[in-house]
Amino acid sequence: MTQKTISTRRLGTVHRWSNTLIPTLRDAPAEAVNPSHRLMIRAGCIRQVGAGIYDYLPLGYRVLNKVAQIVREEMDAAGATELLLPALVPIELYAGTKRDKEYGELLFKLTDRHGREVALGPTHEETVTELVKGSITSYKQLPLNVYQIQTKFRDEFRPRAGLLRGREFVMKDAYSFHLSVEGAGGLNETYDAMYSAYVNVFTRCGLDFTVVEAEAGPIGGSASHEFMVNAETGEDTIMVCPKSGYSANVEKCEIGPRSWSFEADSSVEYIKHHTPNMPGIEAVAEHLNLEPSRMLKSIVFQTADGGPRRWIVAVVRGDHDVNEGKVRDAIGSPVAIADEAEAKAAGFVIGYVSPRVVCTIADTHLVIDPDATTGVWATGADERDHHVTGFVWNRDLDMPLPSEEAPVAERIMVADIRNAMEGDPSPRDASSRLVARRGIEVGHIFKLGTKYAEAFDLSILDPNQKKQILTMGCYGIGVSRTVAASVEMSHDDAGIIWPVPISPYHVVVTVMDPKNTEHTTVADALALSLSEAGIDVLIDDRKERPGVKFKDADLIGIPIRLTIGNKALAEESVEFKRRRDAGKGDLVPIADAPERCLSVLNNGG
């Protein structure tokens, strides 16, 4: 008799604590500092192997896989398809886009037995571009969006905070290819689809997050958004307008209109002071006994657009920070901090530069932040070891000054060129002020444009038989970082509190007395019916004291605990407790338990 095999699928997983590896720790290793790092180690999710290198133990790996699976489903639903790229990438590929230099030390490099140089891929723009170049032959195959979920490598100078900044980490990267930016099949369409997919991913993961406008960064490109998990312990600062909903990375955040003028009391005396070895604002301010906010900070940039070099002196208030991206946007050309030797040769006294250089050094332009206009200032004396006080723009600068009506004068302009700060006017609602919040970047989407396609000459004939360079987008999610971010976002003194969708198990069945067959029988039956409802179950069948099991259950953060003990069994019940509730929970008839679990899990645990 032939036996027919049918495909079956288990809905939920049932594991026994005694059969898996969950080495919980009462104390975290001294070197772990961040909540996610400490708790994930204590909960037996990860172990440190080296700086920025970790083992993923079963518990941690289950969470990682759940996040990855959600990412996968949403990417597939948004029209992207998965593939796998190599971790080992020949160095020539990165040399093609000069990123072997741009990444510099961040790139893990190794030499194989034949002396070839190979990099451990930190990201794969070059690899996919090369792949697509060799495999796409017609514009009819566009648009195309492919992605991979895999380990990436970056030799971070200072890895830290556990999974938040490792040297080896799991990342999803998607790359899209288009004939155009606008229109059907264009970059914008896919970018928007990815944006929605990302919102879905992080919502489904159960995370509290904010989408912010971001700088494109060294990867190149135009528009860019970051997805930030809201957490006090986050490394990134984001600015939010509570009224309009505008939010942006602090590096990108615009500042609303600020009124300004160059009028000031010109009766104050202009005095030169000896300030030996004090190129910094702080020291000078202290020496002259005034606030840094009464000083001007003048940073010398040079244009970096390949054309004839111009000097750009960015002037902000002493307590503010110049934003290079804003300077670039203001003058409409890429800029870089001036080469110190060249700037000195041109006559800049680096460390003691004042706005007056615009009058004395050729090809020099001034960009002034509104907050650095009106008033009487202290600034450099354009002379080594000297500063001046009593600097007044409209008296001490022999050059046409702009006004609010005409913010660009001959070689001087006023523009928003500093980093936003809490309390600054919102750029979207004049009546509102910006608020600063902390976040952890878990996703980033970019419109890359043609940078990589050009570097690899990735072009194709369009319907008009014209050769066209392809336009690209790239979309990353830090999968392992997302896991850590969710712990940063959601934990308490007792341990982790996993969001339901990414929790390693949904229910932990705590068996009070594993030697009591009634206990184990009920536990097994319960686990079975829970798993049939699609619930992942961990049975704590260890011969441990109840206190140990309760503490561990809290530590590893499973959303629901069902306790099986004599007290509840006497009433044909189990004890039901949500992780986020305090106390002992309440009795639920055994037969009703799966229903109850399901309804609580469906409502976010």
Added chain:
RNA sequence: CGGGGCGUGGCGCAGUUUGGUAGCGCGUUUGACUGGGGGUCAAAAGGUCGCAGGUUCAAAUCCUGUCGCCCCGACCA
């Protein structure tokens, strides 16, 4: 890349100043008692003190070098 700190059983730490045969708590193993929020008692296993060299009769301890790890800053998808 600048500044600081730390390497001693699985984890947390003492011992280093002033050299003298390595200790505590937790955890682990065995037994007994116990049995609903990290229990008690008893017994036991487990460390060439990161590594290498030097000084010394003698080095966890002093000297030199080296490797590793962490924190702050800078930098950074």
